[in-house]
Amino acid sequence: MTQRGEHPKDKRPLRKDEAGETPRGGKPEKPGSPRNGKEAAGGPDTNGGSSGGDPGSGGNFNGFATAEWLTNAGDASDVVLSSRVRLARNLSGHTFVHRASKEDRERALQICRDWILAANVCDRIMWVDLHESPAIERNLLVERHLISKQHAKGKAATSGGVATPAAEEPRAVAVSIPDERLSIMVNEEDHIRMQMLRAGLSLSDCWRDASAIDDKLEAGLDYAFTKKLGYLTACPTNVGTGMRMSVMLHLPALKVTGEIEKVKRAATDMNLAVRGFYGEGSDAVGDLYQISNQTTLGKPEGAVLADLQDSIIPEVIQYERHARNTLLSKRRSALEDQVFRALGALTHARLIAADESMQLLSLVRLGVVLGLIPELSVQTVNMLFLMVQPAHLQRVLGKEMDQEHRRIGRAAMIRARLTK
């Protein structure tokens, strides 16, 4: 294991100011951003004076709007929410994470942390030690697509050693702020999993940036790589490029017309995976689908990129647009009825669950992109997809709540946001 670059090798949990961010006046300048567990516990509420009494007040809401994929529209934003490129890398000479003892994981974490923070991967970076963060902070990161569910939970070693609760296994994430385009998970299934996330159809930009960051990391970390099998990963399904490219699509019209099944079949035929809003194993709630490559060996990154960005995804976008136009021209009244009923329910409900909100928001989003609801923007709806999730909602309302209270708070927050 080579390790270059000078960096303090202390074992204290890293604070934001050490990580290159300088909070002004001692207050985090990005309300609503996930913070290191230590700082978050008992710290001041950062949501700009939220008392919880007025859940819909605008100040709370805007604090979350800094992620680039949420603020920008990007190409083909009527159908594409975001694009993502993920690279899996491992340190040579170290056991893979699931088999590593707590000490091994700490060592790998420190090696990665020291270099990631020294390598100048972006202007400002936030480091979060997840084993020291409360569950709600970790869930917030999951909902923002910055870490996986598995990384939030942690995974105990599969053999030997003293058993540590999974949540306390040493692991972390580095996030570029305020744009949240880059996130680097350390000690997930692989030692390093970096992702670039951008608005709209932008896989080529994502790949360019991810590869540049990969180069910077590689300059100081000794990756496990062979000429025959490429980047070696814990799971053989990722070996080779270690790359997964995915696009988050909103496909309500294909769902209505039933053609979504055709898309899924075609995708499977082409060795692509179709997943829900929160990745592996999640449902396509809100008619949001992620399409991603599965093959990582024997096919160069550029070929995967060309297939998805220039051929497959544009085809799906055309299908969806065609289905939308057909609905509009042949079943306009029925479509309008569904869209405005959804808007009506969202603006008048007093209790609402996250999944139901997502389903209704999907119809409202369809209405917005078809010009049926000119007073709303796509970004407002995209943002609400996120804000109705439990951890975001509780952050906005400034307190932890049980399910019943969350439903009340959620309904009030949506109402305030949509009727402003």
Place this chain on the structure above:
Amino acid sequence: MKCDTCDKEATVHDTVLRDGAWVEVHCCEACAVNQGLAGPGHSLNELLTNFVLPQITGEKPKPKATKARSPTCTACGFTFEQFRQAGLLGCPECYAAFETLLLPLLERAHEGAAQHIGKVPRRLAESGPAKSELESARILAARREQVERERLLRRQLEDAVKSEQYELAARLRDQLQQLLQASAASRSH
């Protein structure tokens, strides 16, 4: 058909990547085991003596002298059996330790590929003795991909015609023509 390396009848047929090119291999069982094409213990003979014959004759199969241990990675001590249970390998060295056992699995997961094509860490790219090897593999993969895309387009075109989506069918036909022209051009170079 005769075995490639000896005069016996070839019973194992496979296609393997050698020096960046796919070659057909025909071997007798013994040579196949020697070349790592077939694992020992799966021969027809053994199958007959252990499973089929006892059922016919009522004889018990002879116990093996030693029970085969699951292959183990010398670097981390992880066994292939553990990998089968966890779905994850123990360390980067496991790939070399379980190479022959992993090969069919990799091919299944990656559309038949068993050779990396794509990004190479700079430190290796600059020393680059394997560049020509990678280049030939890259060309092969491009060919394979073209064939795959052609097959897919043909099927989509058929579907489109069947479901009377003529606009789509016309678009697919154009794409197919383009693809065929491109592949003809690349072959003539």
